[in-house]
Amino acid sequence: MSLTIHLDATYAVSQRPTGVANYCLELLQGLASRNPDDVFCHCFRPHRFLPSFQEDLPPNAYRSLLLDGWFPLRPTVFHGLNQRLPRIPAKRMVSTFHDLFVMTSEYSSLAFRERFTAQARDAAARSDIVCCVSSFTADQVEELLHVDRSRIRVIHHGARPPATGAVKPTEEREPVVLFVGGIQKRKNVVGLIRAFAALPAPWQLVLVGDRGYGWEEAEMAIAESPSRDRIRQLGYCDDATLRRLYQTSSLLAFPSFDEGFGLPVLEAMGWGLPVLSSNRSSIPEVAGDAALLVDPFHPDALRDALASLAADEGLRRQLAAQGLAHVGKFTWEACVDATYSVYRQLL
Numbered sequence: 001m002s003l004t005i006h007l008d009a010t011y012a013v014s015q016r017p018t019g020v021a022n023y024c025l026e027l028l029q030g031l032a033s034r035n036p037d038d039v040f041c042h043c044f045r046p047h048r049f050l051p052s053f054q055e056d057l058p059p060n061a062y063r064s065l066l067l068d069g070w071f072p073l074r075p076t077v078f079h080g081l082n083q084r085l086p087r088i089p090a091k092r093m094v095s096t097f098h099d100l101f102v103m104t105s106e107y108s109s110l111a112f113r114e115r116f117t118a119q120a121r122d123a124a125a126r127s128d129i130v131c132c133v134s135s136f137t138a139d140q141v142e143e144l145l146h147v148d149r150s151r152i153r154v155i156h157h158g159a160r161p162p163a164t165g166a167v168k169p170t171e172e173r174e175p176v177v178l179f180v181g182g183i184q185k186r187k188n189v190v191g192l193i194r195a196f197a198a199l200p201a202p203w204q205l206v207l208v209g210d211r212g213y214g215w216e217e218a219e220m221a222i223a224e225s226p227s228r229d230r231i232r233q234l235g236y237c238d239d240a241t242l243r244r245l246y247q248t249s250s251l252l253a254f255p256s257f258d259e260g261f262g263l264p265v266l267e268a269m270g271w272g273l274p275v276l277s278s279n280r281s282s283i284p285e286v287a288g289d290a291a292l293l294v295d296p297f298h299p300d301a302l303r304d305a306l307a308s309l310a311a312d313e314g315l316r317r318q319l320a321a322q323g324l325a326h327v328g329k330f331t332w333e334a335c336v337d338a339t340y341s342v343y344r345q346l347l
Contacts, residue, residue, distance in 0.1 A: 002037045002038050002039070003035075003038045003039070003076070003077070003343060003344075003347065004038065004039040004040075004041065004075075004076060005031070005038065005039070005040050005041070005075075005076075005077050005079065005343055006040075006041040006043055006064070006075040006076075006077065006078045006079070006090070007027075007028060007031075007040065007041070007042060007043060007078070007079045007080075007081060008043050008045075008066060008078075008079065008080045008081050008082070008084075008085075008086070009024060009028055009042035009043060009044055009052070009081070010043070010044050010045045010048045010066070010082075011024045011081060011082045012024035012025045012028055012042075012081075013044065013048040013051050013052050013055075016210065016236045018182075018210075019098070019157075019261070019263045020081075020082055020098060022263070023081070023096075023098075023133075023157060024081050024082070026158065026332045026335065026336070027081065027332075027335065027336060027339060028040070028042060028061070029058065030332055030333065030335070030336035031336055031339070031340060032057075032058035032059075032060050032061050033058060034333070034336055034337065034340070035060075035340060036060055037060075038060065039060055039061070039062070040058070040060060040061040040062075041061070041062055041063075041064050041075070042057060042061055042062070042063055042064070043063075043064045043065070043066035043078075043086075044063065044064070044065065044066055045066050045067075046065065046066075046067065049063070049065050049066075066086055066088075067086070068086045068087045068088075069087045069088075070088070071086075071088040071089070074088075074089045074090065074091060075088070075090040075091065076090070076091050076092065076347065077090065077091070077092045077093075077094065077343050077346060077347065078090035078092070078093055078094070079093075079094040079095070079096070079339075079343075080093070080094070080095040080096065080123060080127075081096050082096065082098065083095055083096065083097045083098060083119065083120050083123050084119040084120070084122070084123050085122065085123045085126055085127065092128050092346040092347070093126050093127050093128050094127060094128065094129050094130075094131060094342060094343070094346070095123040095124070095127040095130055095131070096130075096131045096132075096133070096155075097120070097123075097124075097130055097131070097132050097133070097137055097141050097260075098133050098137065098260040098261065099133075099137055099140075099258070099259065099260025099261075099282075100120065100137065100140040100141065100144055100145075100260075101186060101258040101260070101281075102116045102117065102120075103116070103117050103120070103140075103144055104140070104144070104258070105186070105257070105258060107184070107185055107186040107213055107214075107258070108213045109213070120145060121145060124141060124145035124146075124147050125145075127147075127151065128151065128346055129151055129152075129153055129342050129345075129346065130147055130151055130152050130153070131153050131154075131155050131339060131342060132152055132153070132154050132155070133154075133155065133156060133157055133260055133261045133282075134154065134156065134260060134261050134282040134285050134286065135154050135282075135285055136260070136281050136282035136285055137260045137261070137282065138152050138154050153338070153342055155335055155338045155339055155342075156261070156286075156330055156334075156335060157261050157263055157266070157330065157332075157335060158266075158330045158331040158332030158333070158334060158335045159263075159266040159267055159269070159270045159327050159330050159331070159332075160270070160332065161270050161327070161328075162243070162246075162247070162270060162271055166243075166247060166271075167247070167271055167272040167324070168247055168248065168272065169272075169317075170250070170272075170274075170313055170316050170317040170320055171313065173248055173249060173250045174204075174248050174249065174250065175202050175203045175204065175250055175310075176203070176204050176205075176206050176245075176248065176249040176250055177196060177199070177203060177204070177205045177206070177249070177250070177251055177252075177253050177306070177310070178206050178208065178245055178246070178249035178251070178252050178253070178268070178273070179192060179205070179206065179207050179208060179209070179252070179253055179254065180208045180209060180242070180245075180252065180254070180264040180267070180268070181208075181209045181254065181256065181264055182209045182210055182211070182212035183207060183209050183210065183211050183212060183215045183218050183233070184211070184212030184213045184214050184215055184218075185212075185213055185214030185217065185257075186212075186213070186214075186256060186257055186258055187209075187212075187254075187255075187256045187257075188255045188256055188257050188278075188296045189207065189218040189221075190217050190218055190221045191255055191296060191299055191302055192205070192253050192255050192302070192306075193205070193218060193221040193222055193225055193231065194221060194225070194299060194303070195253075195255075195299065195302045195303040195306045196225070196227055196230075196231065196253075196306065197225055197226055197227045197303075198303045198304075198306065198307045199227070199306065199307060199310050201230060202230075203230065203310055204230045204231070204232060205227070205230065205231045205232070205253075206232045206234060206245065206249065207231070207232065207233045207234065208234050208235075208236075208237050208242065208245065209235070209236065210235060210236045211235075243271075246267065246268060246270075246271035246273060247271055249273060250273070250274075250310070250316060251273055251274045251275070251276060251309055251310070251316060252264065252265070252268035252273045252274070252275045252276070252277075253276045253277075253306060254268075254275065254276070254277040254278070254283075255276070255277060255278055255294070255296040255302050256277070256278050256280075256281070256283070256296065257278070257280065257281075257296050257297070258280070258281045259278070259281045259282050259283055259286075260281075260282055261282050261286060262277070262281075262282055262283050262286045262287070265277055265283065265286050265287050265291065266286060266327050266330055268323070269287075269290060269291075269323030269324060269326060269327040270323075270324070270327045272320045272323070272324055273320060273323070274291075274292070274309060274315070274316040274317075274318075274319030274320045274323065275287060275290070275291035275292070275319065275323060276291065276292045276293075276294070276305055276306060276309055277291050277292075277293055277294075278293060278294065278295070278296045279293040279294060279295055279296075280295070280296060286330075287326075288326050288329075289322070289326075290319065290322040290323045290325070290326035290327075291319065291322075291323065292305055292309060292315075292319060
């Protein structure tokens with residue numbers, strides 16, 4: 001029996017896509033291509049509806065305007081892809097939860113935290129099934145939103161491997177520590193900037209990402225750093241630039257305080273980068289034993305680990321090999337198929 005599935009595709013429309021947007025794009029495209037006999041309605045909230053016409057849809061998909069309180073029909077299954085649901089009369093509701101750090105820490109403004117919390121509680125209460133991108137997030141959804149475990153499914157993100165031959169060996173890479181993520185308090189960019197001061201020239205620190213909550217602290221840390229002449233801020237980078245950085249850098253440093261998943265960890269592993277990251281939140285689940293993990297709240301541990309990894313080419317080569325083997329466990333095809341099985345289960 002063929003299905004018609006409605007999905008909130010709003011977050012897939014972005015001129016500067018990050019983690020949630022990439023998840024939406026992979027899921028929307030993958031569902032349509034792997035299930036050609038089914039129909040997928042990509043629903044867009046008003047501010048993204050017209051911009052959505054800049055991209056072609058798969059042949060078995062169509063667009064619809066999404067308004068709270070109004071919809072032209074009653075969907076059989078509606079899937080909210082970013083922990084919120086519209087007020088429409090769907091027969092079955094699914095929501096994806098990426099993280100709940102907004103509810104647990106002061107990583108954003110009070111107004112945003114209040115709005116986010118209200119939307120998250122509403123989506124959790126009205127979802128027949130809640131898809132969580134990690135077991136860590138699933139535990140938070142169960143504890144903070146009081147969702148019974150029987151209504152929760154853990155469905156990991158995936159990673160796209162680079163083309164054959166694109167991964168450079170350790171000895172051919174440049175002395176660059178790469179960071180990919182928002183320049184914000186939650187990502188512990190200040191801690192990384194301070195730890196980087198322990199690395200000698202010619203090592204450089206390259207920061208990739210838009211400004212976020214608390215970015216001013218990172219700017220101040222750079223200004224105060226004795227290594228400030230070796231720190232580069234690139235802002236948001238397009239896919240081609242990011243791929244080139246993954247290909248040429250020597251290691252990824254991702255010492256985040258909190259993550260719902262941590263997609264840059266997998267992306268870097270796929271490009272053969274050794275990874276230094278956190279031993280908190282979802283990172284141990286995603287990185288396994290293929291990364292060097294430290295407590296991000298201990299500056300000395302982060303500094304010493306970064307210095308050791310920069311000085312030891314053998315260790316970098318070992319972690320790179322472990323990462324390449326590990327990343328194959330996470331594919332977007334598996335994410336798509338697991339999500340599709342949720343729809344089948346509900347019906």
